[in-house]
Amino acid sequence: PQANIGVVGMAVMGSNLARNLASREGNTVAIFNRSYEKTQTVLDEHPEAGFVPASTYEEFAASLQKPRAAIIMVQAGRGTDAVIDELVKVFEPGDIIVDGGNALFTDTIRREKAVRETGINFVGAGISGGEEGALNGPSIMPGGSDESWVTLGPILKSIAAVAEGEPCVTHVGHDGAGHFVKMIHNGIEYVDMQLIGEAYDLIRRGTGKSPAEIADIFAEWNTGELESYLIEITAEVLRQNDAETGTPLVDVILDAAGAKGTGAWTVQTALDLGIPVSGIAEAVFARSLSSKPAQRAGASSLPGPSTTVSVDDEAAFIEDVRRALYASKIIAYSQGFDAIVAGAEQYGWDIKKGDIAKIWRAGCIIRAQFLNRISDAYEEDSSLVALVLAPYFRDAVEGAQEAWRRVVVHAVQAGIPTPAFSSSLAYYDGIRADRLPAALIQGQRDFFGAHTYKRIDKDGTFHTLWSGDRSEISAVDAH
Ligand code: 6PG
Secondary structure: OOEOEEEEOOOHHHHHHHHHHHOOOOOOEEEEOOOHHHHHHHHHHOHHHOOEEOOOHHHHHHOEOOOOEEEEOOOOOHHHHHHHHHHHHHOOOOOEEEEOOOOOHHHHHHHHHHHHOOOOEEEEEEEEOHHHHHHHOOEEEEOOOHHHHHHHHHHHHHHOOEEOOEEOEOOOOOOOHHHHHHHHHHHHHHHHHHHHHHHHHHHHHHHOOOHHHHHHHHHHHOOOOOOEHHHHHHHHHHHOEOOOOOOEHHHOOOOOOOOOOHHHHHHHHHHHHOOOOHHHHHHHHHHHHHOOHHHHHHHOOOOOOOOOOOOOOHHHHHHHHHHHHHHHHHHHHHHHHHHHHHHHHHHOOOOOHHHHHHHOOOOOOOOEOOHHHHHHHHHHOOOOOOHHHOHHHHHHHHHHHHHHHHHHHHHHHHOOOOHHHHHHHHHHHHHOOOOOOHHHHHHHHHHHHOOOEOOOOOOOOEEEOOOOOOOEEEOOOOO
16 A cells, blocks of 8 residues: 555545645545546646545555545535445544544534444544645644544644644544534634625725725735735725626625525534624624525615715724724634633533634634734633633724724614624623623513522522512522
């Protein structure tokens, strides 16, 4: 056997990852695809890669050095299970099967458990960075056993993106931890994109600037604290003109956002964990709202504000939007990391938050300068109760909050929907509030369902006899 790593699935992501692996010193890559035709195409197009092709799973296994390691790069779902079944037949105890797709982490937990019974290691690895990242260096989030990491670690480090000299890969935690963290990455990706969309909309409708002019603003922002891949590509997209009509491309693209489901998974999971990822939820819902053309057409006659609000000082308004975007982004990450902490606790994973921030600095879609600040924050205080409380972020939000409020007020008065900006601000005001109306909710719950409440001034659980004399009793007495 000549190959030290194999890749199953020769669609774009798989072949790019295989080419990336082959381009690194010391790797020889075995490749397999369900139909050999595709394997042949990849071989023909990339003779430089020195791929070891296989036309059957037996041949594939025979071409791999032990312990064998193979990365599955097929459409997430049933296809993955089918490939795992085949690999389990030809692999041996100690070998490693990696799923590099966007699998739901609970599926990964299930698969890991089933495969482990055969003595084979199963690793769910989140891989971010799209086609380009797969080819030149993605951010990789592997879960799975410690044993598998011994073999996989050096291989994955060889292909990962590099941030300040460090490869963007770490052993995230056992079984589904890697796919869990990748899911949260995608949730943050959703809210980051939504916030940028809202910033663009506010500036366009508030100042009447053209997409190309707004592209310049984003390019400028990309030189400061907002520097990130998503801000960078936003400028690119806004600058693009449609070849056919000559108008800005953004004006001819149908305004109905697609989604493959990972954002929704993040929200569903966070609901189960009881973690408010309100920014991500708003981002997912904003995509859903955009994609209901009949409803939107029907509702387009509904009235908006009767008075028009105008922006007097454009430069000041744009700076306010920039600050509001930064503050909202801090909240989005704070919420995302809260979900990671809760997931780790629920599923028994030892996830190092600072390391996650580090491996997101390059290669992945949410890559940003800002992630250095997050890893610093967790390195300084790993028990931080909320990221936004770290000194750097606290200062940043303090400096931005007045602007943030002005922007949300403007949006509300002008009738511009900013669900992510607004909900992030509401979350911020919620966590910092001395008293919340949750006390009233507890009273209501006790009223209609004797659900009981606790008091601020003494221990115990209480119930008011609402339909009796309205005296309070200790809840052990309440039915
Ligand atoms: C990545 C991305 C990627 C995701 C796409 C599309 O990290 O490379 O998260 O995995 O599939 O961004 O996602 P949606 O179609 O749901 O927008």
